[in-house]
Amino acid sequence: MTLTVHQFPCLSDNYGFLIRDEASGQVATIDTPDAQAILAELDTLGWSLDLILNTHWHPDHAGGNEALKAATGAIIAGPSEVTRIAPLDRVVRDGDVVMLGETRFDVIDSGGHTLGHVAYHDAADALAFVGDTLFALGCGRLFEGTAEQMWDSLSRLTALPDATTIYCAHEYTASNARFALSVDDDPALKARADGVFAARERGEATVPTTLAVEKATNPFLRAPLLRPDAASPAQAFAEIRAAKDSFKG
Template sequence: MHDLEVRQFACLDDNYGYLVHVVGTEITAAIDTPDAGAITSELDSRGWRLTHILNTHWHPDHAGGNEALKQRYGAVVVAPADLEQRIANVDIAVGDGDVVDLGGVQASILALPGHTTDHIAYCFKDASIAFVGDVLFPLGCGRLFEGSPAQMHDSLQKLASLPEDTVIYSAHEYTAANAHFALTVEPENTDLAARVAHIHRLREKDVPTVPTTIGEELRTNPFLRTGSSAIRQRLGMEGCDDVAVFAEVRARKDNFRG
């Protein structure tokens, strides 16, 4: 089995771009296309040629560079099946349970509606890594632009069920703001307090806080901790179901100005 090399680099205001290169082959995939110029520069610096584009969802900061990159490299565009066809020039449409083969390396597709109805993740299970777009962030989750709280909660639970050592690559650097909010929801969580202090040290040096791991998020991310008695007590929701608790945490984050 071939190894994977992942290159992470800043794009736009707070996006991350990712290139996944299958070592020992000519195959290189871009996970989303936030900035065609930045992606091209990174490819040139590594001496790689883009063969695939793997889109997580249709938002312009994730698919906006598709056309330019496809025209330049002839890359195969893999994207979520979408009846509205909001991603142009799709070569392979995929859905939950499908598998994308990159020269013998396989990425399993997880459907993760909530942020958008079409959102998917690419899980390279043999390498214990997953590219989750705007669904799960360190200490946070994506806004609900199209889906319901129940959908997003279910999507997060899908990710939570992955092995705890799974490395999670998110699409944005939102962690400092997420950390401030998380402390308002579960201030007595000692794992969270230690992590927030570490995050502040990283950001002071402009060091990325992405990637994270499933295990780290299970211990500290309030959106994955809706069953926490401490969180439920703080919200006054001891007798509520997990979806209701998630919806309340998400609503509070939407209105948070800390």
């Protein structure tokens, strides 16, 4: 790999990601959930921050932008919606390329959770930072977008190679697993859920995941199989998303 990923917990259930292009030594943070936590991790690692890559505008993803910019001078790139809470140095959209040293990130439209949400895909290292669009065994709530928009976004992500490592922004997997078991009785899901519950009991992270694992067990990606009578794949997804929104387990 040419990219080193340093993952750490912050806030109540977020993950922070500091990434370093080994060829150049340049460092980026994926989102800014907690500026002080990010600065502390940078200090521990002995890294300096060059770039901030925002996935969307929510405060637990872009709320630390201004403090980190003031402390480090890092360039801030993200979708235009981020300007709702903080300035951007560069607006990115679907199809754009962002370079961190020699590491190339392709920007993928992943709207639905918010209208302008984006993901960052590093094809050379077979990894993607997906913010709140796709979670381990879950997906983001539709705060701004429609089910059709989110299904299209998930379809773009699932078109990536199955071996792609998926870095999602929250530790939601145990609660997602409980819901998944309520709508899907597939043995592969049961085995995965058991592993998730055991890992969380040990205090272990369940992020990152892989696209292959999600395609095999995530009920939101399996929605057309779970709701075969739905009028369309997007409608099948909408039914699973609505069930999750009202799930009390």
